[in-house]
Amino acid sequence: MNKLWLIIKREYLVRVRKKTFILATLLTPLAIILFYALIFFIPQWTNETKRIVVKDDSGIFTRPIADSKQAKFKFSDKSLDELRKTYKEDKFDGVLHIPDFKNLNNELYIQYYSDQQIAITQKGFIEGRISRRIKDHKMTEVGLDQKQLDQLKTNVNLKQTKQTLGADGEIEEDNQEANAGIATAISFILTMFFYMALILYGQMVMRSVMEEKINRIVEIIISSVKPFQLMLGKIIGVAGVGLTQILIWGGAISLIQMVLVPFLVGRSGTANLPETEGMENEEVLAQAMNIMEAFGELNWSMILPMVIIFFLGGYFIYASLFAAVGSAVGEDQGEAQSLLFPIMLPIILGLVISMSMVNNPNGGLAVFGSMFPLFSPIVMPARLAFDPPVWQIVLSVVILLASALFFVWLSARIYRVGIFMYGKKPSFKNIVKWMFYKA
Amino acid sequence: MSILRLENVIKTYENHTAVNNVSFEVPKGSIFGLLGPNGAGKTSMIRIITTITGADSGTVYLDGEKLNNDHPGQIGYMPEERGLYKKMKVGEQLMYLAQLKGLSASAAKENIQYWFKRLNIEDWWDKKVEELSKGMQQKVQFIATVVHGPKLLILDEPFSGLDPINTNLIKDEIRRMNDEGVSIIFSTHRMEQVEEICEYITLINQGKIILGGKVDEVKQQFKENLFKIDFTGAVPADLASVNAADADWEIVKQETGSMTVKVSNDDASNRVLNYFLKSGLHVSAFNEILPSLNEIFIKHVGESNE
Known part of the structure; x- marks a missing residue:
């Protein structure tokens, strides 16, 4: 346990202290600030x-x-x-x-x-x-005046209330209201986020495994700790890096939204708003309020913890697979490509299912995608915004966590053999054989 | 008492047996040479001893105990293929490796500073490994191997890539640690180093032990009863006839001022010396020629490959 902690600590600190990490982590919020600044100021500066x-x-x-x-x-x-x-x-x-x-x-x-x-x-x-x-x-x-016109103004907003018929014939109302537009947007953002995070941090694990194998320090480390500890320490360490980055970005973005955006809007005044074609200021504001309202109506106390569970579950599955591939290939980055294909494929399929799901969030494909453990980390978080049945969420989590354990175990069996294999690029047949080697 | 004992160890990979029913002992406090050509199974054996892999069958004992998870902390291993984290600082890296071996942070720091002083590299703590020359990296690698105070050191080709000065420096450190009671397994195919340093050897080929024992005894065992006489003066005229009459020795090689003879029993060497002393030659040296480990190595590896 103590050794695992040492490995996690090293893996984490080495990355967090890297100049590229610090730059990427800090520059992203700066880029967002710049983006807002461009939106708000450029029209005023450039258009005489x-x-x-x-x-x-x-x-x-x-x-x-x-x-x-x-x-x-x-x-x-x-x-x-x-x-x-x-x-x-x-x-x-x-x-x-x-x-x-x-x-x-x-x-x-x-x-x-x-x-x-x-x-x-x-x-x-x-x-x-x-x-x-x-x-x-x-x-x-x-012959109308403004007052009459205001009275004519009609704003229709379709809200759905979910209901189920209880066993006793009573109508049971689900308190939360679903707003399809917002749910779609949220699910789109979550899908993209999970897709990128799995690939980004998974490859970080893979590169780290390859680095240790190529510079041969792995033999020294493994003479002190078990291969499983090293692999797990690496995966957890990089997870820490990812969470740090996400927290910093999340914090920065909320801060920008809360402080910078109102400031900019206040500064530029409403003079710019009629740019929205044919829409009155009040209508724009009303719509913005609607979005905020719908956003708040989502069951965040359920969605947020679920997002974290699915992120970690999916991350452990894919990071361990990336680690297994990293252990199997040698110096040549190109070698990794063909072995990466079977990992990238389910991630991309997950993305596709998740994107197509918004049309039918409770259809067969959506349900399958949110159960199958290689897709569910991408599909289920996106589906949460559409409020799927509780039993499906529970089942999906159970399958995901069990699969995460299985894939970490399986990858560790490949990893412990792969890190000591040099020379010829292994085939899939070789890799399958490695799983059955005695330790 | 032995620091390490292997009993009937077998390790098979996909379609070849890397370690084939190997048993040997490393006496406590000795310097032990594990010899063999490339691919003989040395590294496979070492990986079993260092708990990197497990044996398919057989048992390994370290200091009388069956190999277990506490033992890696008592073994220092320097692989042939050296490796360090290039981007990490020397001090940090050694702290990490020492703690992985089970040292507390404070003990690790103390030991690293001790070794920095010993190898005259006190100002290296904050240097990155990639800033060091290859020879300098080897010093760091050596410290990484010994920093936790192991009782068994396993060095795989420890001098490869070292210049003569650093070779001597490391050699002296190995000897000094051995004097302090550390047992050392030295894996190499550089025979002159083995003769210089090792007391015991085991020669393996194709996963099997071909021969082993104390270096002196191995040499005695495989000597060919050759003696070399250095002399001044003319070769006696009756040499050929005397030699022919006494069938116990024969001349193998004759040069100006020296002659090599092969004797067939222990008494014969005395008779040879007697003959030359009486013949009126001035004998300046009379030596038994023992085979070098290199010769034994080449001969036996060649034979076992046939």
Whole structure:
């Protein structure tokens, strides 16, 4: 036990102290901050205010259009042709032509003439301003005021309440409400995360096994500890590295979401929001609130511990398989590729099943994928967001943990032989034989 | 009393027997040469002794006890293929290896510092292994082997890759540890080193023991009763006829100033010396020629391969 701890400690510290680890761990949150900064600031920095001359043939624009950072508008009575020829001399960036609309209920086309491209945000901004003005015009035409309009506003939100019919004929309501959109998003994120984590940390274990075999220190270590202890110590040590990284990233991302995003949103104000085409500010906010609400409604106290159990179970299965492959190959990285195929295949299949599952989260493929232990670490966490039956979760966990024990045991049997095999690249037949060698 | 005893040890791999019913003993406090050509089964044997692998059958005793999980801490093993973590610092690495052998952190540190001082490398603690030359890495490797104070040292080709100065340094350390009671198994095919260092040898080939015992006794056992006479003066004229009359000895080789004769019994050597003394020659030396281990090695490995 003491020796296992020594191995875990070394495996962990060696990696956590590496410059590449520190850089990757710290740069990722920085990259996220940068990403947000780009989203929020770049439109403001790059888009200088457009000066636009407007030719209105529709007669709807009786009041001037309010200026903003994005664009300043000035109406002109000159003819369109003349404006298109002279707009540059008059220090405008472009000409906006609003034609005489025959029928305001059709899709309306307006035209912008310029020698420069306008940015998408500016396009959205102009569209927003124009459509709001046309809406105001329509309202006065039919005799509506803003208050009446607010009363007309309807926001329908389909919420599902799960129910089962109890043995006594009573309806038993499941308290949590499912929101398919959010569940899909969550399950997509979890799937991608598990997929990448299994490969990333599994290969970390594999490289470490190969390194010890290639530089031959493995013989010295194994003269002090059992091969199983070394392999297990390595797997646990790298798991620690992974958890450290995930915790740092998770912490950084939550911090960014809680502190930086509100700050940026506050700074940039709501002026940028009409970019969302045709949608009013309040609607955007309402939708955001809906998302937050649905997010909170998921049963996190169940999902989070399950995510950790499935992560560890899947990690132990795949990391031990990666370790077995690492022990079997020698110096040549290329050799590992063909042996890696049977490991990568179930990971990729798991990803595919998980991705297709969102359409039918309780279908046969989804249930199979969440039971079969090589797929379940990727499929089941993603399925949790769709609230599968409890018995399936329990069964899946039991199968997963039993399989994790089995695969660690099996890989250890390959590992203890493989680390001392040099020379010819082993075939699958050889590797299967190794499993039956006497220690 | 023996520090190590193997009894009928067998180890078979897929389709060859690496260790074929081997039994031998290593006397406590001795330097023991485990000899054999490449692929003879030396490494397989050592891996069984160091508990890296288990034997298919047979028993290994360390200091009278059946090999168990406490024993790795009493054995120091330096494999032929050297290995260290290249990116780790020397001090940290030795701390790790010493603790894996069961030392406490404080004892490990104390022992490492002791060995750093002995090998004049006190300022190496924070150096990374990859910054050291090959010869310097060997010193670290040696410390890794002995840092936990083993009572049995197993050294597989310990001098390969060492320059003459470091070879002597390590050789002296091996002798000094042996004087302090550490038993040493020395696996090699460099016979001149074996003659210089070992008291006992076992020669193995194709997984089997061909011969073994005290180095002197092995040499006596395989001597060919050859004597070499160095002399000055003319070769006696009656040499050929005397030699022909006394069938107990024959001349094998004749050069100016020396002659090699083969005797067929112990008395014959006296008669040979007598004859030359009386013949009026000036005899400057009369020596028995014992076979070198190298000759014994080549002869017997060759024979057992036939």
